[in-house]
Amino acid sequence: MLALLTIVPGPDMAVVTKRAIASGRAEALRTAAGITTGLLVWGVFTVVGLAAVLAASAEAYFVVKILGAAYLAYLGVQALWQSRKGAPRAEEPRKGDRSPYVSGLVTNVLNPKIAVFYTGLLPTLAPDGLSTAAGMGLLVGLHAVLTMGWLGGYVHVVSRARSVFERPRVRRALDRVTGVVLIGFGVRVATDAG
Template sequence: MGFELLAATGVLALLTMVPGPDMAIVTRRAVAAGRRDGLLTVGGIVGGLLVWGVLAVAGLAAVLAASAVAYTVVKLVGAAYLVFLGAQALWRTRRGGAAAPVDAPPPAGNPWRTGLVGNLLNPKIAVFYTGLLPTLAPSGLSPHTGMALLVLVHAALTVVWLSGYVLLLAGARSFFARPAVRGAMERVTGVVLIGFGVKVATAAS
């Protein structure tokens, strides 16, 4: 069981490090509002993972993964949310002129809630937890126990990876505080979020 758990952790670590909407949301909050907002956003994302994990272990996430209509609804709502966040970032740079001012107000909305909602509106997590996790669960444990363990491992890896990323951004805070750099980062993350939104909306179920 030890080797199987180690192998599963390796797979989950690789998937965690792949850039996606969560990292884009964290980047925007950390660059625009600082370390505290970035870490709170990470907390919301992990909270979303745990909710999906509970639903997956209970079998409810499988219903969403198997229902084309439910999946499409969540997918489109999630895509709209990502586009909204991206448009909000671009609007902030427009209001600030060529570059966002250093003393510009932080992005609107509670950072923890932003991370939570962004993650909960990602139906790919439901598919991931119901499709991949069962195949990675250690054979020495019951299916429910194995999946619950891997959900906790995935949540822990996400905390470590995204928190480290936030601290890295915070360490370069003086660089990102420059008006030109901050404005450029807002525009880049805004475009990336809108791109992820379009990708989610057009992805096959």
Template sequence: MLLQFVTAVGVLAVLTMVPGPDMAVVTKRAVASGWRDGLRTVGGITAGLLWGVLAVVGLAAVLAASATAYTAVKLAGAAYLVLLGVQALLQSRRAPSRSAAGALSPPRGNPWRTGLVGNVLNPKIAVFSTGLLPTPAPTGLPPHAGMALLVLVHRMLTALWLGGYVLLLSKARAFFEKPAVRRGMDRVTGTVLIGFGLKVASARP
């Protein structure tokens, strides 16, 4: 069982580190507002992994099995990512404003809520939770206990990976605060978020 658990943790670690819309959202918030808001965004993203909790009680399977429910969540999530991307592109067209202290004005919206909504409206997380997550669950434990353990591990890995990424970005924030760099970052993250939104919209269960 131990070897199976270690293998499952390895699979989850690799999947967690694959760049996705979460990393793009965290990058934008951490660069614009600093590590505190970046970590708040990570907290929202981690809380948004509730599909794993629903998978433990069997509710996420409804979304994975229902084409209508999947499409509704998919389109809502895609629209949200595109909205964030458009906001970033519009921001890149304006000169970055600075307060009297010289800091860049933070983006609008609650960072925790931004991370939360992005993950809750990601249907791929639900499909992952119901399709892939049960596969490496330790067989030496009751099914629900094995799933619950992997859900907890997934949350911890997400918080550690993205939290470490935020702290790394904060070390180079002085560089990212330069107006030309800021505009470039907004354009890149905006384009990436729109791209992810379109990818989500065209995805199939």
């Protein structure tokens, strides 16, 4: 079940794709690391009970949902704007630039569906014989490892084809598709009944 959740395309994959094409492998891997850290943040929230509060509180869930939707829409509009300006070659990442990591982290921390998954389904998968906290911690750690492995492999594949993606027409088309997909995920998150 964790493996299936990990490989199903969603906002995380769209953000990583955008970063891999725009900035290359290193920055895309930093984005994936931010996404994985976001899972660990939700894992800690789950173990200490905060995610359950979010999952049970319609108001708290709504706030996180709207913030997440707005952030995805912002990333989508940003991609569409970049496609309008053309496809300049990406700059080398600056030393100490944390924006790829932060982008991945924010994308995942503002995803209330992780809270619902971690509080609703994850406890049913916890191994018998362990305390609830230990079982949940084990599953969250496993999910983080699977996510980083999957996204890392995906980044490798996309990065190897980057020369194709850097062609101006292809880049503009991909920026437009990615922008529409991210905005679509934002709308989906915002309108989801939860």
